[in-house]
Amino acid sequence: MIRGRIKTTKTINRGRIKTTKTIIRRRIKTTNTIIRGRIKTTKTIIRGRIKTTKTIIRGRIKTTKIIIRGRIKPTKTIIRGRIKTPKIIIRGRINTTKTIIRGRIKTTKTMIRGHIRTTKTIIRGRIKTTKTIIRGRIKNTKTIIRGRIKTTKTVIRGRIKPTKTIIRGRIKTTKLIIRGRIKPTNTIIR
Secondary structure, three states, X not given: OOOOOEEEEEEEEOOEEEEEEEXXXXXXXXXXXXXXXXXXXXXXXXXXXXXXXXXXXXXXXXXXXXXXXXOOOOOOEEEOOEEEEEEEEOOOOEEEEEEEXXXXXXXXXXXXXXXXXXXEEXXXXXXXXXXXXXXXXXXXXXXXXOOEEEEEEEEOOOOEEEEEEEEOOEEEEEEEEOOOEEOOOEEEOO
16 A cells, blocks of 8 residues: 555455556556456556556466566566576665466555555465565465465554464354454364
């Protein structure tokens, strides 16, 4: 989040996921679409600066990047399904690194100045995602390992700390209000 400048919409309909993220006043418009296992991602920074299009269709990856007005936006490399991509928007804004090597994906996204820090890792079919909005706002961790889903959300500064876990169709939920406040555990196991 950058001072209320991010608007995000996510829709899941019949196995289709369409996500739109817009950061206004920063000239960034991003659309991610997964339809029938295909991923199409379009990122646009308008006003003639940066336009990036990413498409994954049937395991094929096509990437286009444009560098305009001295911005740094390195080129992706595709080598037999291996992708190594560093992305940098300087002036304290975005530092992003994405790497796909032999089906392994390691992604780090950072929007510094205490705003958003996101880490995503897929290694040998394991997905581990960590999202952090620092300065006492939101800390969110989601983990899928061997088909198991574990989600932890934390709103710090003594407010609410919920934990939700789904493992093999079992749902276990723990909620805590920290700083001396405790709410018992709720567990649903089929």
